[in-house]
Amino acid sequence: MSAGTEVLLVLTNLPDAESADRVTTVVLESRAAACVNRLPACASTYWWNGAIEHAAEIPLLIKTTRAAYPALEAALRKAHPYEVPEIVALPVAMGLPAYLAWVADETRLPSN
Structure with missing residues (x-):
């Protein structure tokens, strides 16, 4: 597998189900991602603008x-x-070769 087809796992969190659905659709329709897993809401605690914040987020x-x-x-x-x-x-250090090849095939952008 070449360096360009190295598979990555990208993490992000969204504030609600609606925005998670919208972002999922955007990245899949753009062919920038092969697959998106939406996990159940989780509790996030983080620093923001000098204060500790608490939020429910969709990973x-x-x-x-x-x-x-x-x-x-x-x-x-x-x-x-x-x-x-x-x-x-x-x-992704290791994985089923057929799965990794599928990710690479599904994310081929027109210029790739």
């Missing part, structure tokens, strides 16, 4: 490739309601 697990990541990040930044969204990409 998304997004599967993409290194080559498609810039398009994914751009789509997330545009569609995400947060001023500074969590967008964290983790490399």
